[in-house]
């Protein structure tokens with residue numbers, strides 16, 4: 001991962017470590033590596049896709065542990081919804097801290 005993304009990684013790490021369903025640090029490193037391979041072969045804006053890879057599972061940090069570990073399909077579905085809902089403000093806070101361009105999608 002390029003050094004310019006280190007600050008986002010450092011800010012995301014506590015959230016990734018707080019998830020209990022799986023090792024989100026390990027998982028996210030794998031997603032980042034996969035994204036880097038994709039970016040070598042496909043068109044895409046790495047300044048959007050690498051931060052997205054780093055941040056995509058931060059919302060699990062706020063999902064109650066019993067829902068993350070539940071085997072019930074209704075709980076699993078609810079946990080999936082919650083992690084998306086909780087991710088948005090976490091991601092917004094982190095990207096604000098690193099002065100990420102708010103209109104990045106319009107920059108190209």
Ligand SMILES: [Fe+2]
Nearest residue numbers: 027031056057
């Ligand atoms: Fe994931």
